[in-house]
Amino acid sequence: MATAGKVIKCRAAVAWGPNRPLVMEEIEVAPPEAHEIRIKIFVTAVCHTDLYFLYERGRGEGFPAVLGHEGAGTVESVGPGVTRFKPGDTVVPLFVSQCRECRFCRNPSTNQCDKSWSSQRPGKRLEVSSDTTSRLRCRGQTLLQYMGTSTFSEYTVVKEIAAAKIPDSAPLDKACLLGCGVTTGYGAAVNTAKVEPGSTCAVFGLGAVGLAAVMGCKAAGASRIFAVDVNKDKFQKAKLFGATDFVNPKDHDKPVSQVLAEMTNGGVDFALECVGNVEVMRSALESCVKGWGVSVLTGYNDSQDVSARCLQFLAGRTLKGSLFGGYKSVESVPKLVSDVMTGKLQLDEFVTKTLPLDQINEAFDLMTNSEGIRTVLKVSTL
Template structure:
């Protein structure tokens, strides 16, 4: 049981967390110590958290050349601010917040630039494993350091994050907060890729490679922008039903096709799509995605996490055909200043978040949630603390 909130302000909290002690080993529930927030930090009581493939990759030890364990993973979550550190002016105790892994300080050159959503201080950095001052806010009961993950670490009853990574939401409805948890990563990344990075236009054609939560969010974003043909590519036939419900107009399973996927898509679209989105993290799929775009104007948005050291499978001269490729981080959204508009649209029903929540489990069953994701049976499994 976590320390009482009324007694916790400014003190160390003892609470329950799921800790990864080694790559690929089941997460272990244990009591940990959580330090008070330091300057420009907030401590948050987590209410809901979920798992995405980035957590899976980090847990397996795939995404970093130097693995940091023990560690608390998780980066999609919502909760309530328990206490604030020195200098924090835009957040207060009891504020309802969504945690974002790609933060925004609002003061650096990156934040002031309209052409990027990166932040010099709080931007996502997969190699970062401690707070900005080089220390951790987590430890075991006997004082052993526990590492942070992606500016977030949400598989715990309480976490500490930089204030630039916590987005205040104007909602008194806890059920709304539950749904808006999905804006922490996957849904925002997919919709933003369609709206901000690609700027999908009405009547356009789109191909999406990989129909997990991010790929399906791309589909919804493209549908909202009026795309006329949205082709989904996935090797899991079970994705067909939900894909159709989320805007996919045509479904291709490469294992069922006699022709290469690129050739199939070009035939369907008169030479290729306007926009393609690579959501798998597979370099061979990236090549298919790129070549599925139309010569002269096709744009590929790279969303998949490529942990492998393999380089882009493109010949430089292929870029002279007029196709372009662009990477997307958090869908191009500036977390603090732009994401509230998406939250408002979701609350109005423009984007149906409920469809992404395929499973709900208590926090204690987090390892089952990992199994569901690995088996390809869930989009988002929401864990309730």
């Protein structure tokens, strides 16, 4: 392409600091360096983790930055040594890498690649080479690449090991959701919790991750799926994905764990927390039946500690965490895209609004007000 090897000037939504609306800016995106690829982003979705980092986390580190980690686009150019991609390939950027070489990638029981962005401080990008300069700049300042992806930009640079190649015919407005939310929730049920046929499940929080978890519980054969949320308007949507019962904690004068225990003869077999609230995490654990109950945490929170009484564990309950649904990213996302294209995995119901990138702050408002599930932003013209 004509832009290969050159700095590209493009539009991006820049986060200059915490608790401030994003600002549309012209930024400079440098060419990819060794083992990196530069991607033209066509669509991206807004995830609650973006919202958390900008407005809820309460810390000023990690700015200025370009947020966004649920995107899809095509490879514009590749850096030296890249073997997995060529210009024109359709890809989904990944915040969980799969280098296929580290001890975690070689272990089939985890997707915790040692070269993922998460091995660094939040907000920092992990470089393959010794050069630690971000490829993004604006007004003479370096812009940090959030989660190593930064999809709220027309162009971004990611590591070769942090992108999944998908078919050119894939619906990008759906495929982008597999970059985080849907994959996280669905995989938490089928991979991490390992929900069993005929079991009882409770899903706490009915955003995109929670609804995907409901879908995963149904796919795994759960006989009863409790959707737990303080917003009663979300139950109808949860029913579409397989929920059988709805529990609103506000409707009861006792802990929701007690309510669920009374409805299930002692507690659910599996509980999935999809909020990021430490109190909800504890409730999910306490909602599990003693002896074998499994609780899985998917919500992101790096500013508060989770607490629980020792007796919960002595009684036989298990508490687990799930990052990206336990999926090994590079090899799994293409398979999930294939499931979408064949109708095995339904994503249409997740997209409730489509907006241009310059209306990104409206998309954040929609999420804050619990209006809809996922807003997809059109970043570039296809």
